[in-house]
Amino acid sequence: xxxxxxxxxxxxxxxxxxxxxxxxxxxxxxxxxxxxxxxxxxxxxxxxxxxxxxxxxxxxxxxxxxxxxxxxxxxxxxxxxxxxxxxxxxxxxxxxxxxxxxxxxxxxxxxxxxxxxxxxxxxxxxxxxxxxxxxxxxxxxxxxxxxxxxxxxxxxxxxxxxxxxxxxxxxxxxxxxxxxxxxxxxxxxxxxxxxxxxxxxxxxxxxxxxxxxxxxxxxxxxxxxxxxxxxxxxxxxxxxxxxxxxxxxxxxxxxxxxxxxxxxxxxxxxxxxxxxxxxxxxxxxxxxxxxxxxxxxxxxxxxxxxxxxxxxxxxxxxxxxxxxx
Amino acid sequence: xxxxxxxxxxxxxxxxxxxxxxxxxxxxxxxxxxxxxxxxxxxxxxxxxxxxxxxxxxxxxxxxxxxxxxxxxxxxxxxxxxxxxxxxxxxxxxxxxxxxxxxxxxxxxxxxxxxxxxxxxxxxxxxxxxxxxxxxxxxxxxxxxxxxxxxxxxxxxxxxxxxxxxxxxxxxxxxxxxxxxxxxxxxxxxxxxxxxxxxxxxxxxxxxxxxxxxxxxxxxxxxxxxxxxxxxxxxxxxxxxxxxxxxxxxxxxxxxxxxxxxxxxxxxxxxxxxxxxxxxxxxxxxxxxxxxxxxxxxxxxxxxxxxxxxxxxxxxxxxxxxxxxxxxxxxxxxxxxxxxxxxxxxxxxxxxxxxxxxxxxxxxxxxxxxxxxxxxxxxxxxxxxxxxxxxxxxxxxxxxxxxxxxxxxxxxxxxxxxxxxxxxxxxxxxxxxxxxxxxxxxxxxxxxxxxxxxxxxxxxxxxxxxxxx
Numbered sequence: 001x002x003x004x005x006x007x008x009x010x011x012x013x014x015x016x017x018x019x020x021x022x023x024x025x026x027x028x029x030x031x032x033x034x035x036x037x038x039x040x041x042x043x044x045x046x047x048x049x050x051x052x053x054x055x056x057x058x059x060x061x062x063x064x065x066x067x068x069x070x071x072x073x074x075x076x077x078x079x080x081x082x083x084x085x086x087x088x089x090x091x092x093x094x095x096x097x098x099x100x101x102x103x104x105x106x107x108x109x110x111x112x113x114x115x116x117x118x119x120x121x122x123x124x125x126x127x128x129x130x131x132x133x134x135x136x137x138x139x140x141x142x143x144x145x146x147x148x149x150x151x152x153x154x155x156x157x158x159x160x161x162x163x164x165x166x167x168x169x170x171x172x173x174x175x176x177x178x179x180x181x182x183x184x185x186x187x188x189x190x191x192x193x194x195x196x197x198x199x200x201x202x203x204x205x206x207x208x209x210x211x212x213x214x215x216x217x218x219x220x221x222x223x224x225x226x227x228x229x230x231x232x233x234x235x236x237x238x239x240x241x242x243x244x245x246x247x248x249x250x251x252x253x254x255x256x257x258x259x260x261x262x263x264x265x266x267x268x269x270x271x272x273x274x275x276x277x278x279x280x281x282x283x284x285x286x287x288x289x290x291x292x293x294x295x296x297x298x299x300x301x302x303x304x305x306x307x308x309x310x311x312x313x314x315x316x317x318x319x320x321x322x323x324x325x
Numbered sequence: 326x327x328x329x330x331x332x333x334x335x336x337x338x339x340x341x342x343x344x345x346x347x348x349x350x351x352x353x354x355x356x357x358x359x360x361x362x363x364x365x366x367x368x369x370x371x372x373x374x375x376x377x378x379x380x381x382x383x384x385x386x387x388x389x390x391x392x393x394x395x396x397x398x399x400x401x402x403x404x405x406x407x408x409x410x411x412x413x414x415x416x417x418x419x420x421x422x423x424x425x426x427x428x429x430x431x432x433x434x435x436x437x438x439x440x441x442x443x444x445x446x447x448x449x450x451x452x453x454x455x456x457x458x459x460x461x462x463x464x465x466x467x468x469x470x471x472x473x474x475x476x477x478x479x480x481x482x483x484x485x486x487x488x489x490x491x492x493x494x495x496x497x498x499x500x501x502x503x504x505x506x507x508x509x510x511x512x513x514x515x516x517x518x519x520x521x522x523x524x525x526x527x528x529x530x531x532x533x534x535x536x537x538x539x540x541x542x543x544x545x546x547x548x549x550x551x552x553x554x555x556x557x558x559x560x561x562x563x564x565x566x567x568x569x570x571x572x573x574x575x576x577x578x579x580x581x582x583x584x585x586x587x588x589x590x591x592x593x594x595x596x597x598x599x600x601x602x603x604x605x606x607x608x609x610x611x612x613x614x615x616x617x618x619x620x621x622x623x624x625x626x627x628x629x630x631x632x633x634x635x636x637x638x639x640x641x642x643x644x645x646x647x648x649x650x651x652x653x654x655x656x657x658x659x660x661x662x663x664x665x666x667x668x669x670x671x672x673x674x675x676x677x678x679x680x681x682x683x684x685x686x687x688x689x690x691x692x693x694x695x696x697x698x699x700x701x702x703x704x705x706x707x708x709x710x711x712x713x714x715x716x717x718x719x720x721x722x723x724x725x726x727x728x729x730x731x732x733x734x735x736x737x738x739x740x741x742x743x744x745x746x747x748x749x750x751x752x753x754x755x756x757x758x759x760x761x762x763x764x765x766x767x768x769x770x771x772x773x774x775x776x777x778x779x780x781x782x783x784x785x786x787x788x789x790x791x792x793x794x
Contacts, residue, residue: 014608015608015611015612015615018608018612019612019615019616022612022613022616023624026624026625026628027624027628030628030632031628031631031632031635035631035632035634035635036631038634038635039630039631039634039635152774152777152778152781153774155718155773155777156718156770156773156774156777157766157770157773158722158725158726158745158766158769158770158773159722159726160725160726160729160745160749160766161766161770164745164749164752164762167752168752168757172752172753260617263617266619266726266730267726267729267730281620281623282730282731285623285627285730285731285732286731288627288630290627293620293623293624293627294624296620297616297617297620297621297624300616300617300620301615301616301617304614304615304616304617305615308615
């Protein structure tokens with residue numbers, strides 16, 4: 001088992017290097033730091049001195065890959081590539097263009113992100129699986145037909161509509177919960193309820209459709225026919241046999257999403273004013289803070305790769321038929 | 326010439342896409358195995374009704390893709406003809422009254438008065454806070470109290486016009502059909518009305534009737550009222566939402582057009598040659614896939630913004646700038662979304678290359694290029710087609726979200742995302758300014774719903790394994 005994990009980890013390394021190189025090219029080669037500085041300081045009427053000062057303040061004044069002026073190993077380390085990109089591997093995110101410590105910000109903002117993302121994930125999964133089971137139970141009836149039509153309709157509505165409509169109805173007209181904001185500790189619950197509800201509802205359409213196909217795939221298998229043949233009712237077949245077997249693809253399909261929950265949801269957080277990583281990213285994009293965006297791109301890929309790793313592991317744990325090779 | 330044609334990049338690509346679709350349809354007509362699944366799609370009433378709606382959207386979008394610069398009245402100093410700096414489209418020409426009838430600021434749908442109060446001087450010299458009459462909306466009314474009667478009368482007349490148009494087209498079509506069926510037109514009518522036709526013509530004509538009724542009523546009302554109200558700077562919301570159709574269509578279709586060559590080429594090569602080619606391609610798509618899509622798009626668009634800010638000379642007019650940004654957005658969206666299709670194509674190619682007919686071709690000494698092109702590619706086209714139609718609706722929805730995040734289309738471009746973004750803060754006003762949001766969401770919903778329903782039918786017809794799923 002350990003050897004397997006180590007092998008998978010080694011396999012993930014070139015991918016991370018690829019992501020790192022890609023972000024380096026995107027952020028420093030496509031446009032030079034001079035371009036970034038001019039953009040930040042206003043394109044017109046900017047003096048070369050101001051550009052130089054801006055770059056020096058943020059450490060962008062170094063050469064890209066090779067520093068001929070430095071001594072010894074410094075020729076490689078005193079460069080933008082080493083200072084800004086290689087250090088990401090040690091999760092040393094450095095300072096944002098505005099001057100704050102990105103690592104500290106990320107640790108501070110993870111909690112609120114999780115407070116919204118985890119309930120959405122858990123409740124959403126339960127709701128979607130339940131509805132999908134119901135639809136499968138009533139298959140070949142009008143319940144299924146209209147259920148599916150409803151799912152397509154729900155899927156066709158923009159996520160922004162759910163948020164705006166939810167804020168307007170629940171927050172403004174009914175005044176049940178505050179429209180946006182966040183609180184300390186358990187007091188945050190009333191800020192979290194609405195985003196979670198909106199997040200769950202906006203995922204129902206595609207979620208139910210997806211789990212329904214999983215269930216239907218299982219329904220076609222031989223063990224289901226056997227279960228029916230021995231006289232089990234439809235409910236028992238679904239709950240005891242189909243659901244249990246379908247849990248394997250459901251579980252392994254969800255595991256890949258788990259680490260990404262840390263990243264939070266971009267639009268939900270920024271609409272509801274939750275100080276998580278999603279709104280952090282949006283603020284950075286709007287302020288054109290390249291350092292933060294670069295850090296988030298790297299963090300996101302790391303978390304995704306961790307998710308892939310967990311998926312592989314969960315396969316072997318959940319399904320005894322899959323043996324480690 | 327009274328105008329100078331302007332061909333934007335997205336226009337050219339859009340028409341190229343239409344050309345490809347026509348070519349594909351012409352090819353499919355002659356081959357039974359390609360015709361069969363399409364006939365399956367055409368037999369579904371829901372799919373055909375959706376196709377009519379999609380057709381209406383496509384018509385608006387294509388009319389908005391024929392651009393030109395109108396000539397100015399005054400000739401230049403040497404007597405040569407000069408052209409206006411702004412670029413128009415055929416749709417702008419058709420909607421000219423909407424475009425020109427701008428108010429001062431917000432006004433509700435069918436309103437005759439402005440949304441905000443203004444201080445005006447009454448005839449007796451005192452200052453009063455009143456909501457002034459609109460410059461255009463309902464300006465022909467002497468008594469604003471009779472507004473709704475006027476609206477109803479005009480809407481009824483317009484709808485009747487639409488219905489008449491529908492009746493004429495329907496009658497012409499019915500006469501032609503009756504000739505084809507070899508029966509009298511009365512019988513043909515009975516057949517269509519009872520739904521006893523091979524293809525669901527009843528659904529098609531009912532959808533067309535609904536669309537034409539709506540279009541007729543709106544066309545009759547639009548010159549005299551702001552049917553969907555006006556926005557902050559007084560621009561007609563109906564005009565904005567119709568102009569946004571093209572943006573949505575471009576994002577939904579061109580993204581797949583630019584990503585297809587990569588996905589197909591790399592997927593085929595990886596599956597067929599295996600070995601190091603496969604390793605490289607797999608590495609490529611795993612790496613790209615591991616970056617969260619929105620973040621990659623955000624990073625790329627930020628870099629594009631920097632480039633555009635530093636190279637203003639590359640984009641002479643605002644329209645061209647916005648157009649380039651739209652094209653780049655499609656490119657970036659394509660780069661982030663080709664991985665899924667590439668992986669599917671690779672898997673399918675791996676399976677197909679082991680089949681007897683490919684082995685036979687190899688044994689006969691057919692070259693790799695020919696095998697890929699003649700024997701493998703045609704058998705993968707259904708996967709490509711399914712992913713193209715399934716992606717469309719997701720991309721239209723993504724545009725709105727990206728515009729909100731601030732990495733969408735150019736802020737000067739009409740798009741549903743920009744409309745929503747501009748209007749969402751107005752929900753806090755009292756009374757609520759709801760019409761811009763409603764218009765954008767409604768038009769987007771209709772397009773995405775039709776696309777989803779159509780895509781489901783296409784998927785079911787082309788991928789028999791998923792049937793019933």
